[in-house]
Amino acid sequence: MFDLKAYLPILLMFIVAAGFAVSQVLISQLIGPKRRTPTKLMPYECGKDPVGSARERFSVKFYLVAMIFVLFDIELIFLVPWAVVFKRLAGPEFGLGTLMYVEMMLFIALLFVGFVYIWKKGILDWSQAARQEAEAEAEMLAGQSGERLRRAA
Amino acid sequence: MNIYFGLQTATQQFADVNLWLLMPELIVASAGVLVMLVDAFTKRLDQRWLTGGISLIGLVAAAVSCVWLWTSWTGPTEAFFGMIVLDRLRLSFTLVFLVVSALSVLLSMIWVEWERLPAGEFHALLLFATAGMMLMASGGDLVMIFLGLELLSISTYVMAGFRRTDVRSNEASMKYFILGSFSSAFLLYGTALVYGATAMANGTPGTTNIREIAQRLDTALYPPLLFAGAAMLLIGFGFKVATAPFHVWTPDVYEGAPTPVTAFMAAGPKAAGFASFMRVFLFGFPFVVAAGTAQRLHSAWIAVLVVLAVITMTVGNTAAILQSNVKRMLAYSSIAHAGYVLVGLVAAGAASDLGQRNEAIAAVVFYLLVYSIMTLGAFAVVTILARSGDRRTEIEDYNGIGFDSPWLAFAFSVSLLSLLGVPLTAGFMGKVMVFSAALDQGYVGLVVVAVLNTVVSAYYYLRLIVVMFFRERSGAWNAPLVPASMAIALALTVVGIFYLGIFPGRVIEVFQASPSVISRLLGT
Numbered sequence: 320m321f322d323l324k325a326y327l328p329i330l331l332m333f334i335v336a337a338g339f340a341v342s343q344v345l346i347s348q349l350i351g352p353k354r355r356t357p358t359k360l361m362p363y364e365c366g367k368d369p370v371g372s373a374r375e376r377f378s379v380k381f382y383l384v385a386m387i388f389v390l391f392d393i394e395l396i397f398l399v400p401w402a403v404v405f406k407r408l409a410g411p412e413f414g415l416g417t418l419m420y421v422e423m424m425l426f427i428a429l430l431f432v433g434f435v436y437i438w439k440k441g442i443l444d445w446s447q448a449a450r451q452e453a454e455a456e457a458e459m460l461a462g463q464s465g466e467r468l469r470r471a472a
Numbered sequence: 473m474n475i476y477f478g479l480q481t482a483t484q485q486f487a488d489v490n491l492w493l494l495m496p497e498l499i500v501a502s503a504g505v506l507v508m509l510v511d512a513f514t515k516r517l518d519q520r521w522l523t524g525g526i527s528l529i530g531l532v533a534a535a536v537s538c539v540w541l542w543t544s545w546t547g548p549t550e551a552f553f554g555m556i557v558l559d560r561l562r563l564s565f566t567l568v569f570l571v572v573s574a575l576s577v578l579l580s581m582i583w584v585e586w587e588r589l590p591a592g593e594f595h596a597l598l599l600f601a602t603a604g605m606m607l608m609a610s611g612g613d614l615v616m617i618f619l620g621l622e623l624l625s626i627s628t629y630v631m632a633g634f635r636r637t638d639v640r641s642n643e644a645s646m647k648y649f650i651l652g653s654f655s656s657a658f659l660l661y662g663t664a665l666v667y668g669a670t671a672m673a674n675g676t677p678g679t680t681n682i683r684e685i686a687q688r689l690d691t692a693l694y695p696p697l698l699f700a701g702a703a704m705l706l707i708g709f710g711f712k713v714a715t716a717p718f719h720v721w722t723p724d725v726y727e728g729a730p731t732p733v734t735a736f737m738a739a740g741p742k743a744a745g746f747a748s749f750m751r752v753f754l755f756g757f758p759f760v761v762a763a764g765t766a767q768r769l770h771s772a773w774i775a776v777l778v779v780l781a782v783i784t785m786t787v788g789n790t791a792a793i794l795q796s797n798v799k800r801m802l803a804y805s806s807i808a809h810a811g812y813v814l815v816g817l818v819a820a821g822a823a824s825d826l827g828q829r830n831e832a833i834a835a836v837v838f839y840l841l842v843y844s845i846m847t848l849g850a851f852a853v854v855t856i857l858a859r860s861g862d863r864r865t866e867i868e869d870y871n872g873i874g875f876d877s878p879w880l881a882f883a884f885s886v887s888l889l890s891l892l893g894v895p896l897t898a899g900f901m902g903k904v905m906v907f908s909a910a911l912d913q914g915y916v917g918l919v920v921v922a923v924l925n926t927v928v929s930a931y932y933y934l935r936l937i938v939v940m941f942f943r944e945r946s947g948a949w950n951a952p953l954v955p956a957s958m959a960i961a962l963a964l965t966v967v968g969i970f971y972l973g974i975f976p977g978r979v980i981e982v983f984q985a986s987p988s989v990i991s992r993l994l995g996t
Contacts, residue, residue, distance in 0.1 A: 432505055439512035 383442050394430050398423070490551035493558050495537040496566055497606045500573075503530025504599030511592020520591035524581040524957075527595045531574045531602070538566050550612065554681050557612035560830070564837045564983045565609035565747040568844060569740060573602040575848045576736040578961035583732050583855060587635055594634060598736065601627035605744035609751070614663040614680040614705075617748045621659065621712070624741055625652050632729040632737070640862075644728025651721040655711030662704030666756075669697035682756040689757065689766035698765065702773060705752055712745035715780050715814060716787035719807045723791075726803035731858055731865075734799060735851030738806045739844035746813055746840060750820065750833065759824055770821070777818050778918055785811030785925040792932045798854055799865050801932055802847070805891060808929060809843050815915070815922050816906035822913040832912075834983035835905035841979070842890070842902040842972055849887035849965030853880055856952055870936060872945035880954065881940045883962045890969045892933040893926055898972035905980070 362369045401423050409416030441449050491498075507523045507530075514522060542563045549558040576598055584591040600623060607620030629652060633645025667678040670688045679685060692698045710718040726734045753773055760766045788808030795801040813836055820832035857873070857880065858864050874881040890897035903926065907919045954962070972979060 429505070432509060436508050436512045 380442070380445065383437075387437060387442065390430065390433060394427070397426065489553075490548060490556075492545070492547065493541070493549075493551035493556055494610075495541065496534040496570075497603055497610065499534040499537055500530055500599055500606060501603040503527060503533075504596050504603060506530075507592055507596040507599060511590065511596060514592070520581055520584055523592045523595040524577055527577045527599055528574060530599065531570050531577070534606075535567060535570045538563055538570070554683065555613045555616045556610050558610070560983070561747065561751060561833060561837070562610045564834070565743065565840075566606050568743050568837065568841045569602055569605045569609070571841065572736065572740040572743065572844045572848065573598060575845075575852075575961050575964065576732060576740070578957045578964075579732045579735060579848070579852050579855060581957045582955040583730070586859070587730070589634060594631065597627045597631050601631070601736075601740065605740055605747075608744045609747035611748070611751070612682055614666065614682065614685075614752065617752065618656070618659060618663060620744075621656065621748065624744060625656065628652075628733075628737060628741060631733045632725060634733060635730050638862075640728035641730060642728075644725045647721055648725045648729075651711065655708050655718070658704050658711065659708030662701045662706075662708055665697050665701030665704060667701075669694045669701055682752060685756045686758055686766075689760075689769060690762070690764040692765055695765045695768075698769060699772065702753075702757060702769060703776075706773060706776060709745055709749040709752070710780065713742050713749060713810050713813075714807050715810050716784040716807060719784070719787065719810075722807055723795075723800045723803040726806070727797060727799045727865075731799065731851055731855040731862055734803075735848050735855070738802065738847045738851065742806065742810065743840040743844060746817070746836065750817060750836065753817075754820055754829070754833070759822065759829075761824070774818060774821050777814055777821065778915070781811050781814035781818060781918060782921050783811075784808070784814060785922055789925045789928045789932075792929065795932070796867055797865055798867055798870065798936070799862075801867070801936075802850060802854070805929070805932070806847065808925065809847075809891070811925070812903065812906060812922060813839055813843070815910045815918055818915060818918065819906070819909035819913045822915070823909075828909075828912060831984060832909040834980060835902075835909045837983050838972075838976070838980055839902040839906050842898040842969075845965050845968045845972070846887045846890040846897075846899055849883060849962060849969065850891065852958060852962050852965065853884040853887070856880060856954055856958060859952065867936065867939055868946075870939050871943040872940070873949065873951070874941035876945070876949065877951035877954075880952075880962075883966050884940070885937050886966050886969055888933045888936055890973070892930055896970070896973050898969045898976070901973055901976040905976075 401419070405416075405419055407413070408419055437443065441452075503526055507526050510523055510526060511519060541558060545558065550556065551558070577595060580594055580598070581591070584594055604620045604622070604624030604627065608617055608624065609620075611617040611620055629645055629649045632648045633641050635641040663680060666685060667680050669692050670678040670685055671693055672688065672691060673693060679688065689698070707718065711721075714722040726738060729737065757766070757769050757773060759770055785808050788804050788806075788811055792801050792804035792808065795804060816832060816836035816839055820829055820836060823829035823832055854865065857869065886897065890899035893899040893903045903922075907922060910919050910922075
């Protein structure tokens with residue numbers, strides 16, 4: 320027979336994880352403020368109607384946000400192992416504290432440059448004004464390519 | 473096993489990190505980041521001189537640091553525990569990449585204005601691609617080479633689709649992306665197989681370090697895996713440098729991509745692919761005398777490359793004859809030139825003598841430098857004549873322009889004659905060096921095929937010159953104004969073609985020279 324005692328911590332972890340998720344949903348359901356709008360009551364709250372043709376065009380901003388998410392997700396993935404071994408490597412055994420610190424700060428600084436870049440490029444700006452600006456630019460580009468097609472014809 | 477296995481040695485070797493050895497790459501990458509920030513913080517209209525200027529300054533600084541490494545570096549020749557190596561192959565290729573990149577910046581400065589494209593983004597991508605190419609040449613480890621390749625490829629995918637309202641540009645970008653990822657997968661699979669094959673009987677895991685691979689070939693546990701891995705690597709690099717039969721993406725991508733990007737792709741990434749190709753195959757699977765796995769592997773890849781070279785030259789030159797579009801024609805011409813370079817690679821691979829091998833390597837690097845310069849010159853003229861939107865790229869569009877804009881036609885003719893390999897031009901010297909290196913190794917048949925192919929190529933190169941000077945112009949046409957930066961780029965290419973064609977000795981000497989670094993490399 321297998322000795323399942325060793326797997327008890329894993330079971331406990333599952334219970335805690337599931338309990339945490341359920342409890343969060345429950346608590347926000349019970350004590351959170353409720354302002355129901357038609358958009359919010361739709362199954363997926365991404366500003367898209369879930370019923371209808373799937374061949375709908377949606378804003379490229381969704382992709383941009385997804386990409387930015389991946390960027391910072393990766394940062395976190397790199398930070399975790401670094402944090403795990405930092406104490407040991409900075410200790411007397413290896414004495415690499417300064418190097419480890421500087422290297423990670425360099426990495427974060429580079430990511431921060433990327434963050435500044437997307438901010439200045441207006442990726443995080445979903446306001447009406449930004450939208451109008453983007454539409455004007457799209458129109459200008461479309462006009463150009465239309466002109467190009469006419470010239471080619 | 474202790475999970476911290478390896479750290480002990482890592483601390484001991486900590487002095488081997490040697491950031492100085494990464495100087496050229498660091499400068500180019502920092503310039504790229506700086507250009508990105510300038511792009512974000514300045515207005516779109518006045519940024520092109522700024523970003524172009526920063527790019528050029530960064531490239532020149534990188535070249536200076538490269539020369540400094542070459543002449544006065546006396547430290548160790550490996551950095552980051554063998555990930556980065558310093559040798560002649562790397563430094564000479566790095567200089568080629570910097571020349572390509574600087575010429576591309578000059579070409580694109582006005583072009584982005586014509587096309588109303590964001591200059592900052594373009595120059596940043598160009599610099600990142602250059603950093604990737606440099607890492608491909610300097611990587612002493614398959615993983616490092618793959619990283620450099622990805623950095624280069626991802627930037628180039630975006631650049632190919634840079635004119636995003638143009639369907640052809642989108643198609644080029646998509647095709648390049650799909651086939652590029654496909655070839656990267658081959659490369660990665662090959663790396664994994666070689667890693668598995670070089671595991672040792674005593675339980676030591678495999679290696680991706682090229683020097684260690686070379687040492688472990690004969691004791692490889694699974695020779696078939698090694699052969700399969702080497703074949704995968706060969707296919708991956710074959711895709712990247714566009715050798716037949718892995719060339720099918722080239723014409724479509726080169727035709728659809730914006731012309732300055734095509735110029736860059738035809739010159740830079742091809743040279744970078746050859747840099748890694750040579751690094752992996754010449755140093756990872758080198759010539760050995762003793763019979764064994766290493767010896768069989770060496771003769772196998774040499775035999776494959778001989779066949780590839782013949783197919784590539786023949787397919788490239790034959791298909792180029794049939795083209796009616798100048799960009800497609802130059803794309804097939806670039807395939808043919810990849811075949812000529814392969815002849816040099818075969819010579820370098822087959823050389824049993826270290827001195828002869830170094831001469832052959834220098835010949836290949838010289839050929840790629842020459843090829844880059846003349847291709848960039850040809851595409852520069854195509855860019856100017858095509859005008860915004862790449863509208864005039866058919867051969868008929870070149871009818872009779874020779875006397876209306878003589879300087880452009882002259883520069884174009886010089887580039888084409890050099891691509892053909894007419895004496896006094898750089899292309900001739902490049903071909904002479906590569907073919908004589910192959911003759912030294914006894915590949916007479918291969919050289920005969922290459923020379924016959926050169927004769928065939930005369931048809932399509934000369935046809936363009938004939939069209940420009942001896943055909944009547946059918947429609948109305950006014951000579952385009954040549955902007956200053958493009959004029960500089962064109963003048964540099966023409967001067968470069970004649971200089972390398974008439975006085976090739978200095979450059980070859982530099983590529984072959986044994987500076988302190990090289991002599992120490994051989995000594996230790």
